[in-house]
């Protein structure tokens with residue numbers, strides 16, 4: 001602009017003079033130069049001629065030009081005239097020369113002005129283009145808003161519980177209770193957040209006979225549970241712990257019944273109550289069988305089929321680790337898949353089926369008839385034959401060496417102590433579990449105990465008897481972790497087990513470990529799971545996962561930042577809208593109610609399980625392509641409006657299969673202000689950048705006089721509690737986009753590289769997408785893992801010093817991943833990037849994605865961080881091997897390709913443009 005106006009003003013002020021001046025001076029100048037030429041060339045010749053004819057002068061030039069030495073010659077009149085002329089001419093000449101120089105400089109100045117003008121016209125054009133962009137973007141957003149044409153969703157009409165009377169009809173018998181006739185939904189609105197009231201068992205006399213360990217474990221987990229409320233009036237469900245009772249002082253069933261019925265919120269029939277009976281032992285008598293529990297749900301680990309109400313009662317796992325947490329590091333590795341014994345079984349049948357059946361029958365009015373065939377004899381014979389054949393190494397024992405554990409009459413009692421049983425299971429590929437011969441027993445805690453011991457140490461459970469209801473079978477797909485085989489197939493079992501491939505076995509073992517760890521391993525997980533089951537049944541979403549509240553450090557900004565010098569040379573392509581795009585946060589919590597409906601099974605059968613509600617996950621389904629044009633999806637920015645294109649169309653739109661979005665840069669920094677300022681400055685003008693979150697990892701606050709660059713997007717400096725590399729992955733509430741670009745404070749990335757990485761990540765939202773690749777190598781002499789950064793044709797990690805990942809993984813890293821890993825990172829002040837790669841590969845079973853040919857990202861002159869000494873590498877070897885122990889296997893996977901943009905290195909006709917110039 002400025003050059004242009006300057007010229008216009010100048011022109012008006014001088015009335016056009018500069019141009020005329022220049023024109024007339026030029027003519028004069030030409031004339032004078034001509035004269036000068038004549039004089040300079042011809043005069044000496046003439047003079048020389050005269051002089052040489054008159055006198056034998058030695059140096060004519062000297063005499064003529066040197067006035068003194070030429071005095072005598074000038075006496076010749078003619079010559080004198082010429083001399084005079086010459087002097088006056090040379091005088092004028094000098095003046096003209098000065099004039100000429102003056103004019104020349106004026107010309108130069110004017111030329112500069114013209115250049116400036118041209119530039120400002122260019123700029124103005126750019127401004128115009130940007131404005132047009134803003135307008136079209138705004139129009140687009142407006143249209144989308146109109147198209148949706150939906151008023152903001154308001155909360156549903158709140159269900160209100162009736163007064164204490166429940167006026168829905170009672171089923172004929174409590175045994176017909178299902179949710180629809182025994183559960184009062186009005187206490188549990190969808191948006192209520194599932195408040196749970198837990199009775200304090202000390203207030204009831206049977207509370208005194210509760211097993212103290214179970215009671216203690218239960219109470220401590222209740223204290224920390226987020227759903228538990230003190231306010232009984234708003235509660236959705238009411239929980240009472242009734243077991244397990246201790247033997248000597250067990251109250252009579254009628255007493256228990258009476259006490260239950262006098263619970264303060266029992267409300268005549270106990271609707272919305274859950275009676276929990278956690279057992280720690282394999283022995284079971286099933287008290288609740290004979291007492292009236294009204295409309296209350298029952299959660300325990302032993303059920304008879306007449307007692308169990310599917311979809312209403314809950315089969316829970318026995319509480320093995322009542323107080324102590326299991327030590328996850330002691331769990332045997334998942335590989336090798338084949339262990340010493342193909343399968344093993346130890347147990348003893350105390351009573352015969354027939355005698356015990358009679359006992360069971362006396363409980364019930366009338367059985368359907370045919371007593372179930374007793375397969376146990378056939379099972380024993382077949383398994384013994386396998387053992388004797390020595391085809392495979394198996395271990396089966398049908399009598400215990402010591403006194404068998406007490407059990408239900410028809411059940412195979414456990415032998416030995418828990419530790420001994422685990423030792424055997426550690427040596428077994430499969431663990432046989434023979435369900436009780438009494439098929440009216442839906443599940444027994446003895447059976448469940450075998451199941452969980454097997455899962456704990458990675459023996460794949462083989463359950464003989466398909467009639468059992470395994471814990472939480474409504475939501476857990478047990479087939480993914482256990483083989484469930486009908487007893488009549490006993491003779492085929494050996495063949496079947498041998499036929500399964502190692503790949504499948506390891507997948508089952510891994511899934512078993514996930515189920516055990518997530519749902520059964522601790523009292524917290526058992527209690528949370530019981531609540532989650534009910535919550536899922538009545539379709540209430542989990543509580544949202546915690547966000548880390550960012551405490552901001554105020555800072556002064558103002559220094560104008562330059563643009564990335566590397567970017568000057570991307571041809572005529574820019575990389576996307578910069579100032580034209582308004583800030584845009586990713587939408588949150590769009591799938592609250594999908595997780596308890598369509599997504600139930602994924603949610604329950606894949607890590608991290610159903611306990612958290614995430615604002616967004618990388619696994620949302622994508623729309624078919626036409627949806628964005630036919631009105632079923634908004635927010636899309638198709639390339640060329642859908643017509644496709646390269647160059648300009650490509651740069652103007654994000655394209656792809658997901659709606660528009662932006663990303664957040666998260667930068668961890670520690671007392672390197674200058675390096676940090678430079679890095680921040682380089683982010684100036686980065687398209688699709690939503691915000692920069694600087695994680696200030698030092699107790700020392702930044703210098704007060706530090707002037708932070710103004711880069712057009714907010715820079716939020718976040719205070720941390722302690723210096724920890726784990727802070728890099730905290731899910732700060734300030735991060736408002738799904739995409740996080742994690743970069744080191746000294747990382748040097750070009751804008752086009754970042755843009756390309758972002759576009760790739762949008763298509764691989766569940767992966768780490770980034771630049772520097774590393775891999776895990778096998779240390780042959782030590783038979784363990786090594787961290788390796790050498791050039792190689794494979795990689796398995798992408799360092800998070802320059803990588804995109806989904807915010808979802810920040811939640812998982814901080815709140816779901818085992819604490820032992822974060823502790824290791826803090827201990828070594830190293831390895832957080834390896835831990836993140838382990839986590840993502842563990843969740844997805846996919847390797848990361850490396851983009852572009854860039855191999856390092858450090859700035860050339862920056863002070864070298866600690867990454868290059870030996871101890872750094874040594875620690876990283878240790879981390880890898882430790883993490884493998886925590887996960888039980890090596891989650892990392894190799895990949896042999898990297899990603900470049902589609903038209904990179906493609907020969908194009910001259911009228912076509914590439915996507916990026918260099919990548």
Ligand SMILES: *[C@@H]1O[C@H](CO)[C@@H](O)[C@H](O)[C@H]1NC(C)=O
Pocket residue numbers: 242243244245256277278279283284285286287288289300301302445
């Ligand atoms: C709780 O269940 C166990 C077995 O699962 C059983 O032995 C015990 O009697 C039950 N307690 C009550 C109060 O029902």
Ligand SMILES: *[C@@H]1O[C@H](CO)[C@@H](O)[C@H](O)[C@H]1NC(C)=O
Pocket residue numbers: 253289290363
């Ligand atoms: C159940 O209660 C009835 C009487 O109410 C009694 O005869 C029966 O023995 C009880 N059964 C059990 C297993 O407690």
Ligand SMILES: *[C@@H]1O[C@H](CO)[C@@H](O)[C@H](O)[C@H]1NC(C)=O
Pocket residue numbers: 153191543544589592
């Ligand atoms: C989904 O859950 C989040 C977090 O609890 C809440 O803020 C949001 O309003 C919910 N959305 C709907 C549609 O209920």
Ligand SMILES: *[C@@H]1O[C@H](CO)[C@@H](O)[C@H](O)[C@H]1NC(C)=O
Pocket residue numbers: 787788789790
């Ligand atoms: C990397 O390669 C060099 C030589 O090519 C080798 O000496 C070094 O041991 C390798 N480093 C690792 C960690 O394998």
